Amino acid sequence: MARTSELSRTVAAMENRETVPLSELYDVEEDIGRGYFSTVHKGIRKPDGQQVAIKFIKKLTTGRFADRFITVPGFSEPLFAEVALNLLLNRPPLSPYIVHMLDWFEEEEQYILILEYSEPCRDLYGFVLQEKLNESQARSLMYQAVLAAKHCLDGGVFHRDIKLDNYVINTATNRVQLIDFGCGEVPESGIKGQFIGFACPPEYFADFEYDAEPTTVWSLGIMMHRTVCSCNPLRKEDGHLSFDSRVSAEFQELITWCLALNPAERATMEDILQHEWFRQERMSGAI
Structure with a gap:
């Protein structure tokens, strides 16, 4: 129940979000995974010390894997597809079998997703x-x-x-x-x-x-x-x-x-x- 409430509050906050630099809210730690167009790092959320995963995704404007955008209820403009789909999955009922997105950022050359992370x-x-x-x-x-x-x-x-x-x-x-x-x-x-x-x-x-x-x-x-x-x-x-x-x-x-x-x-x-x-x-x- 606590996890559901936390993610519900997170969705509400993201729908009314203000732009704050990543560095003010998160510490980026070591690399834990790489894909064709992304890297994933461990990270720490500064306000409460929660461990997270931070995914950096390079923006692509052309080619087979060019960025796609999806309209999500509550947002006036279409969102980067991976962000949009994560938002849809953050709406109750939540699944314990999915790693959920906690926050996201957009910079000039990349998108940044903040994700749940647990060890080992x-x-x-x-x-x-x-x-x-x-x-x-x-x-x-x-x-x-x-x-x-x-x-x-x-x-x-x-x-x-x-x-x-x-x-x-x-x-x-x-x-x-x-x-x-x-x-x-x-x-x-x-x-x-x-x-x-x-x-x-x-x-x-x-x-x-x-x-x-x-x-x-x-x-x-x-x-x-x-x-x-x-x-x-x-x-x-x-x-x-x-x-x-x-x-x-x-x-x-x-x-x-x-x-x-x-x-x-x-x-x-x-x-x-x-x-x-x-x-x-x-x-x-x-x-």
Whole structure:
């Protein structure tokens, strides 16, 4: 409840914000991550000493990854897309499986996002690669990952870049959270144009059109397979997916459903959460 109240107050403050230099409010510490167009640092919020992550994003005016802007209720002008999508996700109900934005700044050559940060924390890709999880351990992490992706769609946000690299895990609590909305968009029916993101769905190659939920499900199918089987999914000559004989029949069924080539035959987000493979997570009440 305290976290919800704090973020609600933060949203209200951002909607009526005055420009204050970053240096007056935050100390920037060491680099903890890098992307193609951004860097992330640890930071400290000066008024209360709270630890945060500070993401610096270079402004781009041309090319495939040129800055995009989205209109958000309460703001008179369209906002930088990653800021806008974070604001949409800051409205109640909040999800514990998403890293939320606490503040943002715009400078001449860059945008700066202030994000939640907790330690000990690492990216989920590195964690999965190193830990060699069994199926039960993987299921617990993937259930949280699916809840995060579903919350985005329910809140009017299409992440579009679902992959292990875009989740972080607190290694003390095993809490998984979704990050990085730089490829995101507001969901709409029949998205057209060049695809940006990790896992381009097969329907895109038919008419360069795709929808948010089937694309998210496709991405989740690839990510879950990678987490459990330690490799990307492969299809045999007959078109069926190839699985390691050690994984459960329930898992094979779920991934086959998520990776149906026809989006009309693909699982929905709710189908995934209600599937037998996740039954133990639902019954345990631990998540």
